[in-house]
Amino acid sequence: MSERTVITFGTFDVLHVGHVRLLARARALGSRLVVGVSSDQLNLQKKGRLPVFPQEERLEILASLGAVDEVFLEESLELKRAYVLNSGAAVLAMGDDWLGKFDELSDVCDVVYFERTPSISTTAIIEQILGDAD
Structure with a gap:
């Protein structure tokens, strides 16, 4: 079987089961998963x-996960096309909170949007932790 690279992007802050499920689903689409981790400044x-x-x-943290083959620092949303091309990705996989935002890349790879894990959000987790600390 020839190598089929999948790429995804995210902040992956306060890693949770939603992240793990997205990475597993993305990895299942190919033989290699490359993850762009948003820089602090981009976030x-x-x-x-x-x-x-x-x-x-x-x-x-991301590099230590079994589903992930390679990580790199994503420094600009405008460089998505270059990141896809540089990685040799055949598939771009993203959460459906980005639905339609990367369709213009379908000329260089398949673009897949996964449904988000219900009721799981990094922002909500952070807000809950802050609320519990008060």
């Missing part, structure tokens, strides 16, 4: 806050 631009865990730790 600040996207979400208006820094991640709980710094980028170096998030990269290390």
